[in-house]
Amino acid sequence: MAGIEKMMENHLLQATQAIEDQLDNEINKLDRMDQDEMEQLREKRLQALKKQAAQKEEWIAQGHGKYFEVPDEKAFFDECKKSKNVVCHFYRDSTFRCKIVDKHLEILAAKHIETKFIKIDAEKCKFLVERLRIVVIPTICLAKDGKTVDYVVGFDDLGGTDEFSTEVLEWRIARADVINYSGDLLHPPGSEDRKKGRSVLGMDRKKNLRGRNDDDDMSDDDDDW
Structure with a gap:
């Protein structure tokens, strides 16, 4: 029983570490972006939000x-x-x-x-x-x-x-x-x-x-x- 609990604990730790590594990679990617790249990313997200809002308005109209x-x-x-x-x-x-x-x-x-x-x-x-x-x-x-x-x-x-x-x-x-x-x-x-x-x-x-x-x-x- 103790062996199973230890194995489950190790799996949980590995999963947690994988999530932390992914977050670190995303943060590092953002840190490496220059101003132009940040603006492009911001504009892309803005356009996506506008598209979502337009779609929502269309649905409501229907x-x-x-x-x-x-x-x-x-x-x-x-x-x-x-x-x-x-x-x-x-x-x-x-x-x-x-x-x-x-x-x-x-x-x-x-x-x-x-x-x-x-x-x-x-x-x-x-x-x-x-x-x-x-x-x-x-x-x-x-x-x-x-x-x-x-x-x-x-x-x-x-x-x-x-x-x-x-x-x-x-x-x-x-x-x-x-x-x-x-x-x-x-x-x-x-x-x-x-x-x-x-x-x-x-x-x-x-x-x-x-x-x-x-x-x-x-x-x-x-x-x-």
């Missing part, structure tokens, strides 16, 4: 940064044409789990301004529901470049419980590459699988803890809108 409802199919298609990444919640007023989804998506919309977050009443868009083969409510459609790339159907992928966290839904959406995410895509936040180092890329679609029939049935391959 309706990003908020979670809102589209009234019909035409509005749905119009909104999707404007944005590269779209998260759309197909809901029904009589399904209480849709209110749970609303709460989480409202938070994520404000956090992930790079993506548009919308919702649409499934009972008012029968053609779209058939086109996307949506049979369970709630369903979250994840789209990229005008094509559906994934669906979050019910709560099966979110732990099979109504009490899933916003972070877990964020992680699940991120696996479709429609939001910017810096976390571990292999393991959901706080999962035992992460602690044990097991991958969940082939995550089983377990039944809802209260039974699959708890999700409303409205009656997936990629769909091009």
Whole structure:
């Protein structure tokens, strides 16, 4: 046991030293820069910040940064044409789990301004529901470049419980590459699988803890809108 602890301590020291060496190299590189090089670096960073600000303004103009409802199919298609990444919640007023989804998506919309977050009443868009083969409510459609790339159907992928966290839904959406995410895509936040180092890329679609029939049935391959 003592040998293992010593080995872990040595690994930690080596990792810390590597980080310190990298920082020292960056500092030395800055120290060696002359005034012109410093100005070029400053200008480059300024241009990058300006580009980021312009992109943010464009996203906001397209309706990003908020979670809102589209009234019909035409509005749905119009909104999707404007944005590269779209998260759309197909809901029904009589399904209480849709209110749970609303709460989480409202938070994520404000956090992930790079993506548009919308919702649409499934009972008012029968053609779209058939086109996307949506049979369970709630369903979250994840789209990229005008094509559906994934669906979050019910709560099966979110732990099979109504009490899933916003972070877990964020992680699940991120696996479709429609939001910017810096976390571990292999393991959901706080999962035992992460602690044990097991991958969940082939995550089983377990039944809802209260039974699959708890999700409303409205009656997936990629769909091009």
